[in-house]
Amino acid sequence: MSPSETPAISFRELRMEFPRRRSRPLVALEALTLDVAPGQVFGLLGPNGSGKTTSVNLLCGLLRSTGGTVLVEGIDVRDDVTAVRERLGVVPQETALYNDLSADENLTFHARLYGVPRAQRRTRVNEVLELVGLAERRGDRVGTYSGGMQRRLALARALLTQPGVVVLDEPTLGVDVQSRAALWERVRRIASDGGTVLLTTNYMEEAQALADNLAILDHGTLIAEGTPDELRGRLGRTFIDVRGSRPDPGWSSCPASRGSPGATASPQCPRTEPPPPSAPSSTGSPSTTPGPP
Ligand SMILES: Nc1ncnc2c1ncn2[C@@H]1O[C@H](COP(=O)(O)OP(=O)(O)OP(=O)(O)O)[C@@H](O)[C@H]1O
Numbered sequence: 540m541s542p543s544e545t546p547a548i549s550f551r552e553l554r555m556e557f558p559r560r561r562s563r564p565l566v567a568l569e570a571l572t573l574d575v576a577p578g579q580v581f582g583l584l585g586p587n588g589s590g591k592t593t594s595v596n597l598l599c600g601l602l603r604s605t606g607g608t609v610l611v612e613g614i615d616v617r618d619d620v621t622a623v624r625e626r627l628g629v630v631p632q633e634t635a636l637y638n639d640l641s642a643d644e645n646l647t648f649h650a651r652l653y654g655v656p657r658a659q660r661r662t663r664v665n666e667v668l669e670l671v672g673l674a675e676r677r678g679d680r681v682g683t684y685s686g687g688m689q690r691r692l693a694l695a696r697a698l699l700t701q702p703g704v705v706v707l708d709e710p711t712l713g714v715d716v717q718s719r720a721a722l723w724e725r726v727r728r729i730a731s732d733g734g735t736v737l738l739t740t741n742y743m744e745e746a747q748a749l750a751d752n753l754a755i756l757d758h759g760t761l762i763a764e765g766t767p768d769e770l771r772g773r774l775g776r777t778f779i780d781v782r783g784s785r786p787d788p789g790w791s792s793c794p795a796s797r798g799s800p801g802a803t804a805s806p807q808c809p810r811t812e813p814p815p816p817s818a819p820s821s822t823g824s825p826s827t828t829p830g831p832p
């Protein structure tokens with residue numbers, strides 16, 4: 540990114556503390572500073588509880604930070620959350636679709652909610668349904684969809700408003716290999732069409748396959764940043780396999796910071812997954828989705 544270019548997303552010394560009843564506040568994010576350049580796929584990688592969803596929620600204004608700022612295309616989310624949301628398409632970790640409505644109804648409702656002009660609604664809904672390969676199932680109740688189909692529909696919903704910046708929070712969690720391939724294909728297409736994608740993931744393979752740049756979070760702290768090749772060169776295989784140094788039952792602590800060789804695979808660390816087969820069908824895309832009212 541050239542120095543004069545405005546980042547698509549900019550985290551500046553971002554801090555998030557959650558109060559707890561009988562102990563000190565939980566620090567979910569500690570001075571996170573990151574720039575995501577326009578037109579790139581940026582991967583935010585980290586184990587459970589490392590702060591990925593918290594970062595996304597701060598980015599869309601669903602949470603208010605306890606320090607620092609987040610800017611989307613130069614706009615501070617605290618100054619103008621509406622303008623920020625207009626620029627964002629978000630697929631949240633929980634898809635928050637209306638199970639009793641069909642795909643078509645979910646998308647039409649969302650289009651109305653987000654001010655897509657009436658004359659364009661039908662065309663846009665059709666486009667995104669085609670994009671995610673759900674056109675034939677458009678009339679079916681979403682509650683009857685498989686997990687992967689729901690993920691794809693959430694992506695379609697996020698793309699309805701044609702956002703410049705697409706945020707995907709663990710888009711392929713629990714998704715089968717085929718649907719994952721389709722989602723990856725869509726993510727690549729968003730970027731090749733000039734969009735910016737911020738993708739959070741637990742999967743090392745996913746981050747390496749998709750991201751132009753990667754940041755690794757652990758316990759709310761940024762521990763490494765670079766291109767997948769740079770990180771591989773710098774961190775080697777320990778990047779994937781090292782067990783965390785801070786014992787914390789039930790959590791993963793991520794790797795790279797320590798870099799000690801010979802560690803065993805940790806269920807908490809970013810996981811490696813077999814890459815999907817060469818992408819088949821097409822998939823859909825996302826939008827800022829506050830969930831059902
Ligand atoms: N609303 C909340 N209140 C209290 N603590 C929270 C809240 N939201 C998140 N946390 C805590 O903040 C930390 C970071 O959580 P976050 O959901 O951002 O992790 P994550 O990286 O998205 O994890 P996962 O991979 O499991 O989705 C965790 O310790 C979590 O318990």
Ligand SMILES: [Mg+2]
Pocket residue numbers: 591592593632708709
């Ligand atoms: Mg999360």
